Each structure stands twice: as C-alpha cells, then as structure tokens.
Amino acid sequence: MNRELYGKLIFELSKPGRRGFHIADNHLPQTNALPSELLRQEPLDLPEVDEPTVVRHYTNMSTNNFGVDTGFYPLGSCTMKYNPKINEEMAAHPAFTHLHPDTPASAVQGALKMYHDLQLALSEIGGMAEFTLNPYAGAHGELTGLMVIRAYHDSRNDSARVKVIVPDSAHGTNPASAAVAGLEIVEVKSRPDGTVDVDDLRPLLDETVAAVMMTNPNTLGIFEKNIPEIARLVHEAGALLYYDGANLNPMLGVARPGDMGFDVMHINLHKTFSTPHGGGGPGAGPVGVRAGLEQFLPSPKVVKNADGTYSLVCDDSSLGHVSAHLGNFGVEMRALAYILSLGKENLSKVGPLATLGANYIKESLKDLYLLPIEGVCKHEFVFDGLIDKSTGVTTLDIAKRLLDYGYHAPTIYFPLLFHESLMIEPTETESVDTLDDFIAVMRKIAEEAASDPEMVKTAPHNTPISRPDDTEAALHPVVKYE
C-alpha cells in the first residue's frame, strides 16, 4: 500500500475535448425521434479524460487501499480469506458473460447447470434439502429466509406469528431484516459467553413467534452447545429456526446447520466460499431450507428434468421474486470454482484450520489482552481491550495502531456485549508465519500502550491519511463534487 495520499478526483483531471473511449460508426441513418420536451435541459457534465489518464488515476487511487492481497485482514465475522485467482478467470469466461438473462433455457443449459451444481453442493454442505441462489447479498438472504418462514406459516393459516427472537449478540442485519420482512423483534439476553440462555428463551416461545434467528458459533465465536435443545423447543412452539450463515466457516467439515436442527439458513458466498468482497459488494446470499419448505423458496428455480436438461420454473407456493433473475451469477461461478478447487478432500479441512488459527492467536495474546470468555473458540474470538486499562488506550486506538504496522484492523465495538470488543478472525488461508508476525505486533502495541500511550492514541501515523473528522462529515454532509 502506498502511504502517500493520492487524493485527486477524476473531475479535477478533466479537459474539454478529451475522451477515453470510441465506438465504430454503424453507418445507419440518423434519427431524431424524441420531441424536445422529453430531452434533458441541463447538459450532462461528466469528466473529459483520455484513457492513459483514467488508468493512471484509478491505479494511483487503488494504491491507497488495503485488500486481502495486500496483507492480513483479521476482521471478525467477515471471513476475509484469500480470493483465488482462478475464480476471477472463470467469472470472466466469455461463454457466460455474454448471456442475456432472458435467453430461453435451451440456449443457456451450461449456465443453468452451473447454478444447479452449486445449489446441490451448498445443500450438501449446509445439510439442507434445497438452496436458492437468487438473493444478492447476506442481508438479502436473511430477508429472503424470513419471507420463506412467513410463507410457511401463512400456508398453514398460522398468521398470528409476527415475532422474531434474536439474541442481543446478533449481527445488526438480523433485527433489520426482520423489520423489513414485517416482523417484530424480541431480543433474548445472552449469557456472559454470548450463548442463548435456554431458560430465558423458553418463556418467550409462544404461538406469536415465527422464528428464532441464531448464528452458530455465535458472534463471540462460541459454539451454542444447547442447540439441539433450542431446536426442540422452537419446533415444539411451532416456530422455525433460522441460521445466519455469517459464521459458517468454522463448521465446514465439522457439523451442518441442517443436522443441528435449523430449518432455514443463508450463506455468504463472499465469506465462506472465497468470493471477493469488492470493497462492499457484490456478494451473494444463497438461502437453504430443510425438506418440506422447498416450495416456498423464491422464483424462479432451476430444476433438472428427467432427460438431464435444465429448466426455470416458478412454484405457485413460492414467496415470489426477490431479485430480477438468478442472483449475482458471476459471484456464484466463483463460489463453484472454489468448491471444485478444494474438493471434498479439502473442504472439510477449512473449518478446523480456521478454528486452529483463531485459538492460536487467542492463546498467544491472552496474557496482555482481556479475554472475557475462557475456553476454546471457533473461527473468531473477542478481546475486551487491553488487560491494563490504566493507560487509557482503547480498542479504537489499538485498531488504528495496527494500520501503521500494515495490518487491517479487527472488527471493533462489536458485539455490543463488551465495552471494548476487539473481534479477531484469521481464516484458514493465513500461514502460521503471518499469525506469528501479527501476534508480535499486537504484543508490541500492548507495550507501546504502556510506554507511550499518547502515540498509540493518536495513531495511525504511517497511513495515507490521519484520523478523519467524522462529526464534521455527518454535521455538514458533502456527498458530491461541486
């Protein structure tokens, strides 16, 4: 990463008369079919720039960015694993990139098989009967999953079920998705280790509850070992159990959500299945369901016919459409390339190696950083800041100081159960050498917090910019160039 700020905007490079793209003339007669009252009055103002300038501008801009290819990215709950390059090559395959989504099925059999193959693989890995790949992102998958649940209850004329129970340690998207799906949120308090207290949950389960949303392991990286009991209680109450797949990675090869008793789940392909985060998307949020709920999945579906061909179908019981077509198809191609690259021999190693890395870091730092929950974690864990609170150095300061050393910061101030949450997730694609270097730096920062707290509190010092003024940004929003 370039530690000098590039800082320019494309608008500042514009010179009248320049351009960066030409198309060939198609030698057809000119038409002026639109009456002037339908035309733009104010002329469009876009930058006028030549191609070399555009390429240099964005190349320089990119060097102020930190990605997984730049360095270690221990961002908890985000599963920043390596993004294999063959995936990119496959997603750019011209036999797929040229396909219009409204092409009749007979001309896109390869694309439909791709979708179906991935659907089958995810069903196997999730322990589910069927998946839809149509949702565009994790949060979109949650919303779709909750719609499946509502469609199920509606089909049984069980329409008084308007509540969703979420643990207070849940990802913010869980309650937000429930609200968008028209459901009320009931929070169940978690125990000190973030796991759901069965005794607190039991009295909340009645005929008004549509679903309980959980992630397992939870956002503290702790496995909910009472999950069979929870599933039994939820089902006895007539509700369904939803699995937030954000934390699926440590379960690969170890346990399947379907076998744990979950009825509906989503998977973030951009986490567990190695597709790039792209600076905030595009991701993909496939949704799986157990047997008996398949008919409620969104339309359209890809089905395999008896003669081996594939078709698109819309089920009458379906909740409807949640996306225009079959989701972020290019992202789905990357995920299938990843599954094929690892194969059954290696997919099952992903979970244990991710868990090993997290425990290794935790054990190597817990003498300096406050570990609120002892015992094994899964793919991630949370420190509650430094043990020595006397220095006044906060989690934010530690995060910023890490940037100076060439690491991305962990997730901070989440979950909300602790004041100084510092959530670390290394993933299985990081070598022990990388983890050792990171551990050494974390120990050094703890030392610095004691010896020179002011320096840590004013970090970062070695990044393209220093701390920005967030308050000013929100108080007087400037959201475009003028």
Added chain:
Amino acid sequence: MSHRYLPHTQADIDRMLERCGVSRLEELYSDVPEQLLFKGEYDVPSEMSERQVREFFDTLGAQNSRLVCFAGNGYYDHDTPAAVSYIVSRSEFLTAYTPYQPEISQGTLHYIFEYQTMMCRLTGMDVSNASMYDGTTATAEAMMMAVAHARKRNRVLVSSTMRKAVLDVVATYARYHGVTVDLIPEKDGVTDREALAAMLDDKNVAGVIVAQRNRYGIIEDYTGYADLCKAAKALFIMNCIASDLAVLKTPAEWGADVAVGDAQSLGIPLSFGGPYLGFMCCRNALIRKLPGRIVGQTVDNDGRRVFVLTLQAREQHIRREKATSNICSNQGLMALFVTVYLSLTGAEGLREINRQGQNGAHYLAEKLQATGKVKLTYPDKPFLNEFCITTETAASEIITRAMERGILAGVALDDHRMTVAVTELQTKEDMDCLTEIVNAL
C-alpha cells in the same frame, strides 16, 4: 499434503495445537455434541487442479449458445472498454472489505464519492447513495422509503408500464413489509394520468412509482405528475435506465423526489443476470431517509480533504431494527465499474452510444414493419433504442426461429408481443438478418 489455498504443514499444525494446549484438531470441537458431528466426506467432486477447473467451465460454457443480442428488458448488451475490466480487477479494489477503516480505504471511498457525483449529475438529483444491488431491489427500497416518510400511509401506486421484473420484486417486498401496492392503469402504452389523479384523491398514498423508459421502451411524458404527487403528499419516484439519462429529461427535471433504477447499461457485462448495479438518488430533504451507505467529504487531523462513510446513524449496524433498511453491502465493485466507464466515455461518448442504439432501433423497427409480418405495438409513441412489436406468429416462435440463426430476437412480453433492443454492438447485417427471418415467417 497441503492444498494450494491452505498453507499449513503438519509441523505448523502440531506447533499451533501445542500452543492451544490440545493434541488433535478434533479437540477444538469438544464442545460440539457428538450427535451433531458430520462424519465422512461431503458428496461433492474431488479436488481439481486449475486446469481441471478451466475444463469444467469450458465444458459448461460449450452448452451455452453465443447469440447476437436484441434482448433488452432492462439489461442491454453494451461494449465494455478494456480499461474498465482492468481497473476493477485490481486486487486493491477487488479484495478490500467495506471501507470501515478510512485511513487505509481512501481508494474505495474516493471512487464512491466520484460515483455519487456522477449519479447525481445523470439523474439531476441532490444526493446519491453508494449504490444498490440492482434496479428491482432499489425500487422496492424506494417504496419502503416512501412509506417510512409518510408514516401513517402505507399505500403505494406503481404504473402498469413498469417492467415485470421490477413489479415482481416490489410486490414481494410490499407483501411482507405490509405495503399495499396498486397498479396505475395504462392507456395506449403509457401511464394513465387521469386514472392516477383519481387514485390520488383518496389521500392515502405514500408514493407513486413510474418507469422511464417503460416496459415497451416508450419514453413517457410525465408533465404534471410531480404536482399531482405533491398535492397528495406522496413521493414521486422514477425508475430509470442510467445510460438513457445522458439524453432524456432527468428525474429532477420531471420533479421527482427519488430516482432509482438499473445501471447495468453502463457497460456491465450481461453475465446471465448479475452482478449488476442499482442506483438510488433523492432530494436533499430526504437524505436521512435514504437507505444504504453514503460517502461524505471531510478533513483529516492534518487538514487534508478525505472521505468517510457518513450518516451511519441510518444504518442497520447502528440502528438495528429501526434502520431505514436491512441493506449492509452496496455493490461496491460495480460502482467502480460504472465510474471508470463514465470517466472514459464522458458525456459525449455516452450520447454517441445512445445515438447509435437509437439509430439502430429505428432502422430495425422500420425494416421489421416493412415485412408486414409484425407491427409496432404503439406506433405513435417515442422510443430510444427499444421498441415493442405485435406479432402475428407467436412471439416465442419468432425467438426460436431466430435462435437457429444465432440471434436472440428480443424478449416476449406475452404470446404476441415482444420487445426488441439495439445497442452499438449489433450491426446492420445483424438487423437485416433478423428482418429476413421475420419476413420468412
């Protein structure tokens, strides 16, 4: 033996296990009840080398047909400049997370700020968010925004001339979000203004959503709509195709409160439906109701102009169930895609691309009509590069015949109507070939 993505040697694993105070990987899962453990292997294929993965996708790809594309319906076959594909594949952009750490994310934050500026200029609106999944979900978000803005009113009117994909997604969101969606009737291929006026009389409408271009490719005249909506205290929302706005009267010029739509037409490959890009822009007064991420300008401690995610109090990670939306990601990399695309084309390039599509569509429409086998469904209505024809032979039959000649003729709307779109990529020869196929019916 270790795998190419998994750097752990057995010696590494042993050393790490020792630090963790256990002797076997399984012990890290001692808290997982025995009956939940997955025994055996997943029923998926065995590991493949890169070459085998390539062969796998080549085999699948060979089962797709390469067709000359006259299909539109919201998604158009445009040329992608090589420089765009190159820039978006740079791993600094590709492999970054959401820019939560602005000190090491100025790359992402800079281009989103540029993107927001360009979308504001295209739509004429004051504010743009950092992008949405696609135009269908962006329209559904606009519907929910209208209802949240109106507080007690939960009825939204949507024009029947809206594309089916948008209507379908809006209907799903409405059903579960508790919004009543009523369709404004169409008359002669455009939204029936008198019918809308009557529907607004009930004073219980939170928003009105119309399409520009509409599902037939027609450019509608929305004169007076903003006043009707304003009088009824309903938000006026326009669903647009981003590239059209280089030439069309902008949503702001029509008096819209919110502009949403698809931006795939700005050079994003068709890729069988995604990833694409949705956009969402609004008037200043609505900025705190806008869903999704927004990048804002500020200064750092050293006084430099820098960019951050801002107004986050609207968002799910802060507001949880009270957020304006559940949306978490934007469509970051695709926002970069169109930003680079628009930087290269500039306004003049984009107008030229529009002009060629328009010239092609009008040429093709005339040729097709001359066959006497099809006619323009709405011959008096203006269109850009897409038009609707009424066919004597079943539309599906025409599409099948054309596919035999390597052409995707269009998208069937129903048994005897289909839309046909032209961009800079289809040649006169392609159009003459399609005409010949129709003529031979």
